[in-house]
Each structure stands twice: as structure tokens, then as C-alpha cells.
Amino acid sequence: xxxxxxxxxxxxxxxxxxxxxxxxxxxxxxxxxxxxxxxxxxxxxxxxxxxxxxxxxxxxxxxxxxxxxxxxxxxxxxxxxxxxxxxxxxxxxxxxxxxxxxxxxxxxxxxxxxxxxxxxxxxxxxxxxxxxxxxxxxxxxxxxxxxxxxxxxxxxxxxxxxxxxxxxxxxxxxxxxxxxxxxxxxxxxxxxxxxxxxxxxxxxxxxxxxxxxxxxxxxxxxxxxxxxxxxxxxxxxxxxxxxxxxxxxxxxxxxxxxxxxxxxxxxxxxxxxx
Numbered sequence: 001x002x003x004x005x006x007x008x009x010x011x012x013x014x015x016x017x018x019x020x021x022x023x024x025x026x027x028x029x030x031x032x033x034x035x036x037x038x039x040x041x042x043x044x045x046x047x048x049x050x051x052x053x054x055x056x057x058x059x060x061x062x063x064x065x066x067x068x069x070x071x072x073x074x075x076x077x078x079x080x081x082x083x084x085x086x087x088x089x090x091x092x093x094x095x096x097x098x099x100x101x102x103x104x105x106x107x108x109x110x111x112x113x114x115x116x117x118x119x120x121x122x123x124x125x126x127x128x129x130x131x132x133x134x135x136x137x138x139x140x141x142x143x144x145x146x147x148x149x150x151x152x153x154x155x156x157x158x159x160x161x162x163x164x165x166x167x168x169x170x171x172x173x174x175x176x177x178x179x180x181x182x183x184x185x186x187x188x189x190x191x192x193x194x195x196x197x198x199x200x201x202x203x204x205x206x207x208x209x210x211x212x213x214x215x216x217x218x219x220x221x222x223x224x225x226x227x228x229x230x231x232x233x234x235x236x237x238x239x240x241x242x243x244x245x246x247x248x249x250x251x252x253x254x255x256x257x258x259x260x261x262x263x264x265x266x267x268x269x270x271x272x273x274x
Contacts, residue, residue, distance in 0.1 A: 170222025
């Protein structure tokens with residue numbers, strides 16, 4: 001990958017530095033080019049709006065042991081959550097929590113569950129190289145409906161122009177304010193050839209792009225690991241991008257169809273132990 005691409009790529013997650021945790025300060029965005037810009041006041045995913053957790057009961061978010069949200073995720077069974085591999089590596093397993101069934105971050109509804117095991121795709125080393133997928137095994141069952149995973153006959157879900165919905169609790173603008181509740185945005189799937197034009201390191205086997213040519217609608221930092229769905233079928237996991245909602249720079253997602261069989265196997269492993 002060119003130095004320019006490495007310098008500008010922003011992985012879409014948040015980490016809480018030890019000093020920030022001790023002082024209960026907002027978590028800092030991880031970015032190759034420095035700190036956050038001034039917060040924006042519009043409380044939504046870039047170009048999106050508020051979504052109901054009742055419509056998307058499989059949408060979850062990840063926190064550290066102090067309750068700081070740093071990534072998203074998606075229920076793939078009653079005991080398993082799919083997320084980005086870089087999210088699974090962001091916080092120690094013993095400090096990681098999954099919050100399910102909660103609309104507002106400040107709410108008390110839903111459940112907070114510990115993580116018993118983490119599986120990360122063996123080929124993962126960096127989001128820009130693909131294989132950015134992990135499965136978290138929960139320490140107990142949750143009662144919320146899981147997402148559907150794509151089958152071998154679902155290739156049309158990745159057709160250019162297919163409208164997909166991205167969900168998350170992340171930032172509302174590149175370096176802007178963090179959302180306080182679940183947000184959604186509709187983004188069209190981008191062709192592989194177009195995404196290759198945007199990113200020289202794009203890999204059509206492990207990645208899929210979604211967004212508008214003029215930008216304006218996108219996932220952002222803190223949304224990493226969250227779902228990109230068509231209907232209730234998971235086609236992507238928020239992975240990386242060049243900033244948020246830039247013209248000519250669509251969001252890059254893990255192509256779930258490539259890893260669906262392994263995600264299924266990992267999501268069923270806990271129940272086999274019972």
C-alpha cells in the first residue's frame with residue numbers, strides 16, 4: 001500500500017487510553033493523522049438518523065469494563081457476536097463487555113454480558129489487508145433475535161447499487177461528536193472496480209464497499225465492527241475507510257459471505273459445550 005494511503009486511512013474504532021479512563025474523559029479516536037477535530041452537534045451517523053433497537057435487535061455495542069463504548073457488533077446467535085478483528089484486539093477479553101438490547105448508551109435497558117472467548121480470523125493482521133472479522137463467545141445466552149448470515153445463493157446482495165443499512169453508535173462526523181443512541185444510514189453497494197479506483201489495496205474477496213460518489217453518508221469512528229445489512233441479512237462488518245463520508249471514498253466493510261461458514265461454526269461452538 002502506498003505511504004499516502006497508509007497515512008490517510010482511518011480505522012473506524014475508538015480506544016480508551018489509560019489516562020482518559022482514570023479521569024473519566026471521552027475516549028480518543030485512533031487516527032493515522034492525529035487528534036479529533038471540534039465536535040459536531042448533529043447527533044447521528046454521518047448523513048443518517050436515529051434507528052430503533054426493536055427494528056434491529058441484533059445490533060450491539062462493545063464497551064470496556066468502565067462502560068466506554070469503542071466498537072459495534074452484531075448478534076449471530078444467542079451466545080455469539082460478530083465484530084471486526086481490530087475491535088476484538090482493542091481491549092483485553094477480561095475487560096470487554098457486550099451491550100445488547102439498549103437504544104441509548106445512557107440507558108439501563110437490555111443486558112451487559114461478559115465475553116468468554118474470542119476467535120479472530122487467522123489471516124488478519126491489519127484492516128487494510130482484509131480478514132477483519134472476529135466472533136465473541138458470550139458467557140451466557142441473550143434473548144434478542146440474531147441477524148441472518150448470507151448463503152451461497154445470496155450473491156445478488158452484493159450487486160452494485162443494492163441499498164444496505166449500516167448501524168452503530170459511533171461518531172456523527174469525522175472527528176465529531178459521538179452518538180448517544182443507535183443510528184442508521186442507507187448506503188448503496190459499490191462495484192469492485194469502483195472501489196479499487198478509490199483504494200489501491202481493496203480486496204474483493206475479503207472486502208466490500210458501500211457509499212455515494214459524492215459522499216455525505218457513511219459509518220464513522222466508533223462504528224467499527226457494526227453491521228451492514230440488506231433486510232436482516234448481514235453482508236458487511238464496518239472495517240475502515242479514508243475519513244468519513246468523503247467524496248470518492250466509500251466505507252470499506254468485511255465481506256461477510258467469505259467468512260459466513262466460519263462465523264456459523266464459531267457461533268455454534270458454545271451451544272455444543274452445554
